[in-house]
Amino acid sequence: MPVEQAGTGGPAEGGQLFAGYETDPAFYDEMFDAAGAPRAHCRELWEALGETPRDEIATMQERAERSFLHEGITFSVYGEEGAQERIIPIDIIPRLVSAEEWENLERGLRQRLEALNLFLADIYGPGRIVADGVIPADLVRGCPQFRIAMRGVEVQHGAYVSVCGTDLVRTHDGFQVLEDNLRVPSGVSYMLANRQAVKTSLRNVFRRHRVRGIEDYGRLLRQTLAELSPRGDADPTIVLLTPGVYNSAFYEHMFLAREMGVELVQGSDLVARNGFVYMRTTGGLQRVDVIYRRIDDDYLDPLAFRPDSVLGTPGLFNAYRLGNVAIANAPGTGVADDKSVYAYVPEMIRYFLNEEPLLANVETHLCRDPEGLEFTLDNLDRLVVKEVGGSGGYGMLVGAHATAEERTAFAELIRQNPSNYISQPTLDLSCAPCLTEDGAAPRHVDLRPFVLRGQETRLVPGAFCRVALTPGSLVVNSSQGGGGKDLWVLSE
Amino acid sequence: MLSRSAQGLYWIGRYLERAQHGCRLIADQFETMKDRPVDEIDKGWRRLYLGLGRAPVGGELRSNLDDEQFMLVDAFTLADDLTFEPGNPDSIRNSLANARENARQVRNVVDEDLWSCLNLAFLEIRDVEIADIWRDRPNEFYRRTEDTVRTFFGIADGAMYRDDSWQFLQLGRFVERAQLLAGLIDAQLSVYPAGGPRADRGGDPDWLSLLRICAARDAYGRLHSLQFEPAAVVDFLVAEPLLTRSVRYALARVCEALDAVSAGRPLLVEAGRRAGRLAASIDYDWPNRDPGDDNANRATLREIGDSCRRLHDDIDAAYFSYGMEDSPDA
Numbered sequence: 001m002p003v004e005q006a007g008t009g010g011p012a013e014g015g016q017l018f019a020g021y022e023t024d025p026a027f028y029d030e031m032f033d034a035a036g037a038p039r040a041h042c043r044e045l046w047e048a049l050g051e052t053p054r055d056e057i058a059t060m061q062e063r064a065e066r067s068f069l070h071e072g073i074t075f076s077v078y079g080e081e082g083a084q085e086r087i088i089p090i091d092i093i094p095r096l097v098s099a100e101e102w103e104n105l106e107r108g109l110r111q112r113l114e115a116l117n118l119f120l121a122d123i124y125g126p127g128r129i130v131a132d133g134v135i136p137a138d139l140v141r142g143c144p145q146f147r148i149a150m151r152g153v154e155v156q157h158g159a160y161v162s163v164c165g166t167d168l169v170r171t172h173d174g175f176q177v178l179e180d181n182l183r184v185p186s187g188v189s190y191m192l193a194n195r196q197a198v199k200t201s202l203r204n205v206f207r208r209h210r211v212r213g214i215e216d217y218g219r220l221l222r223q224t225l226a227e228l229s230p231r232g233d234a235d236p237t238i239v240l241l242t243p244g245v246y247n248s249a250f251y252e253h254m255f256l257a258r259e260m261g262v263e264l265v266q267g268s269d270l271v272a273r274n275g276f277v278y279m280r281t282t283g284g285l286q287r288v289d290v291i292y293r294r295i296d297d298d299y300l301d302p303l304a305f306r307p308d309s310v311l312g313t314p315g316l317f318n319a320y321r322l323g324n325v326a327i328a329n330a331p332g333t334g335v336a337d338d339k340s341v342y343a344y345v346p347e348m349i350r351y352f353l354n355e356e357p358l359l360a361n362v363e364t365h366l367c368r369d370p371e372g373l374e375f376t377l378d379n380l381d382r383l384v385v386k387e388v389g390g391s392g393g394y395g396m397l398v399g400a401h402a403t404a405e406e407r408t409a410f411a412e413l414i415r416q417n418p419s420n421y422i423s424q425p426t427l428d429l430s431c432a433p434c435l436t437e438d439g440a441a442p443r444h445v446d447l448r449p450f451v452l453r454g455q456e457t458r459l460v461p462g463a464f465c466r467v468a469l470t471p472g473s474l475v476v477n478s479s480q481g482g483g484g485k486d487l488w489v490l491s492e
Numbered sequence: 493m494l495s496r497s498a499q500g501l502y503w504i505g506r507y508l509e510r511a512q513h514g515c516r517l518i519a520d521q522f523e524t525m526k527d528r529p530v531d532e533i534d535k536g537w538r539r540l541y542l543g544l545g546r547a548p549v550g551g552e553l554r555s556n557l558d559d560e561q562f563m564l565v566d567a568f569t570l571a572d573d574l575t576f577e578p579g580n581p582d583s584i585r586n587s588l589a590n591a592r593e594n595a596r597q598v599r600n601v602v603d604e605d606l607w608s609c610l611n612l613a614f615l616e617i618r619d620v621e622i623a624d625i626w627r628d629r630p631n632e633f634y635r636r637t638e639d640t641v642r643t644f645f646g647i648a649d650g651a652m653y654r655d656d657s658w659q660f661l662q663l664g665r666f667v668e669r670a671q672l673l674a675g676l677i678d679a680q681l682s683v684y685p686a687g688g689p690r691a692d693r694g695g696d697p698d699w700l701s702l703l704r705i706c707a708a709r710d711a712y713g714r715l716h717s718l719q720f721e722p723a724a725v726v727d728f729l730v731a732e733p734l735l736t737r738s739v740r741y742a743l744a745r746v747c748e749a750l751d752a753v754s755a756g757r758p759l760l761v762e763a764g765r766r767a768g769r770l771a772a773s774i775d776y777d778w779p780n781r782d783p784g785d786d787n788a789n790r791a792t793l794r795e796i797g798d799s800c801r802r803l804h805d806d807i808d809a810a811y812f813s814y815g816m817e818d819s820p821d822a
Contacts, residue, residue, distance in 0.1 A: 072611050245597045257600040263494045264600045280495045282656055282811040
């Protein structure tokens with residue numbers, strides 16, 4: 001990497017694109033250091049984009065967005081007019097992660113998923129961690145996501161969570177895990193689609209980098225799922241179970257089914273009888289070995305979980321308990337991504353693996369504890385309060401951005417049901433340059449890598465990088481107006 | 493394959509065939525409007541609506557044959573009804589949208605190129621209105637739209653793996669075609685009785701137009717030296733096995749597809765038996781008809797149409813919506 005020759009090498013010199021780019025010292029910037037110079041692993045990108053005329057970059061951006069629309073890479077938003085198809089806006093300036101950064105992340109992610117799976121095997125099995133007083137019993141058993149029906153169920157390779165999507169943020173203190181998504185994490189199709197689009201539109205810039213490939217994801221997922229097959233044969237029948245075309249992630253379900261070459265089924269396509277699960281084909285009923293389900297526990301089987309569900313397959317859970325079909329992720333994994341249980345993940349790592357956690361947790365106050373409740377209520381204006389079972393940016397309060405009335409109202413909700421809430425400091429999410437009408441500008445980002453666990457743990461070097469497109473906004477959720485970025489893990 | 497995926501492909505086939513048929517009908521009617529007298533134009537619309545089994549806006553055709561200007565305004569309304577009317581489930585736009593929606597639901601079994609073709613066509617037609625296409629040349633709109641369908645089937649023909657997904661696409665396409673053709677020929681005989689007095693039969697242009705809709709003009713011309721004898725035209729469009737837009741040809745493709753999806757034992761399911769019987773009746777019974785007996789021939793055509801509708805139910809029962817107890821493996 002050439003050492004800079006003259007000047008500061010700051011944003012202003014990276015051609016017109018970065019001319020007006022101003023980093024905010026409060027936030028870590030993914031591309032520029034505190035002095036405003038491009039970080040070593042970003043210098044190539046900074047130069048390459050700087051050399052590219054602005055209108056050319058704008059054209060590339062348009063082309064990428066158009067390709068999403070034409071290929072129908074969409075998600076559904078529930079609004080007044082029913083579900084609508086929208087594209088997740090893409091920003092074509094990639095986010096770069098150095099080889100070293102990734103190596104640390106990967107080790108931390110593997111460690112974390114290992115501990116989480118051991119935790120699930122323990123609470124649905126011998127229950128040592130509760131008996132030893134590491135985690136309060138009522139926190140585990142009182143969790144709405146705890147599935148008593150899972151007690152004593154044999155899970156292949158202990159892989160309760162086969163697909164994990166961990167949300168990570170970076171602050172000046174380094175990477176921190178914001179949450180573990182262990183039920184039906186989504187977004188991996190956008191990771192792959194963003195790569196495809198950016199690789200095409202920025203191909204000359206892409207060629208100048210050594211970016212590690214992520215295209216293997218579909219194959220790895222299929223291999224992971226195949227390893228869960230109760231029959232243990234080489235070519236099990238795998239299906240992907242979707243709630244249907246109105247689900248916000250339907251595109252992803254379709255995409256993954258195609259990538260893996262498996263059938264995309266809905267609950268009504270499956271039939272459970274005599275302890276086995278079958279799918280309805282034009283040639284009659286065909287036995288199913290592995291179900292990669294993208295619906296919540298509640299809707300899997302009305303006999304085992306929610307009786308009013310019309311989406312599920314009656315008898316499915318019984319077949320699962322008998323060991324005649326695998327379900328990934330296993331029912332009941334939600335207890336481990338409950339936001340109160342989250343606070344104990346570092347303890348789990350120490351307890352089960354006898355190791356120090358490689359990835360930090362965000363400081364979390366449990367309102368179920370009197371001290372936590374008091375602290376939360378006293379500091380509502382600078383905390384983020386979340387429901388323990390919430391996701392997707394719903395049911396939360398960002399104290400700093402709320403009005404006094406909103407805070408008062410929320411405080412009342414917390415007092416009524418303290419166990420339902422946790423609080424965390426407002427995080428100074430890092431920023432990355434995004435394309436705006438006035439050139440590149442900093443926007444807050446996070447990342448969600450996907451970790452797979454069958455017989456062994458696998459992950460591709462990449463992540464769905466989410467970006468808050470509204471200036472200053474910290475909310476990156478796709479359902480709340482967030483967009484995506486391609487994330488390049490460099491191989492050197 | 494998964495029943496629901498097969499069903500999606502079947503419906504893609506049906507809706508695209510329906511959209512294409514609509515394009516061909518309207519494009520032909522615009523040809524008629526170029527140089528034919530108003531009463532011919534009026535009859536053209538009647539044939540069109542009768543063939544589709546649809547009542548025009550307002551419940552009936554109310555032509556004013558003394559007012560050419562009225563006929564033009566009328567054409568605008570009628571073309572809108574058949575092309576864009578949101579309340580017309582079989583309008584060209586709705587047919588394309590439905591084909592695309594079915595493709596979206598079973599997209600994992602639809603080739604990417606096929607999906608792109610449909611998705612682009614849908615995005616293109618989604619916000620178009622009749623006034624937009626009326627301003628320049630409406631014919632071009634119908635030609636372009638038909639080209640979309642042709643492109644789709646061209647890609648499918650050239651690239652699709654010949655497994656059950658291909659067969660169910662074919663099945664939907666040709667069940668729809670047989671049904672639409674039977675309706676169209678029936679309507680032709682209603683408006684231009686072949687066995688009636690010479691004056692009512694319609695002139696060459698009226699039979700020529702029917703051939704044109706079915707892309708059969710050249711083939712017919714080579715066989716019959718452009719003698720547009722009504723009985724010969726009808727026979728050609730019903731029974732000619734080499735003509736892609738004949739009832740017989742469509743039924744042959746239906747039988748083939750059923751043969752493939754039933755692993756060579758089509759007669760084990762009612763759909764296979766019914767399609768076979770229908771094809772055989774055209775081979776063995778149709779030639780013995782009295783070409784001058786319009787009523788009997790129209791009844792036969794309506795029977796073919798009804799059989800196609802029942803065939804649809806048979807296919808649905810055998811492959812898509814069968815109960816547990818009917819499953820071959822149960």
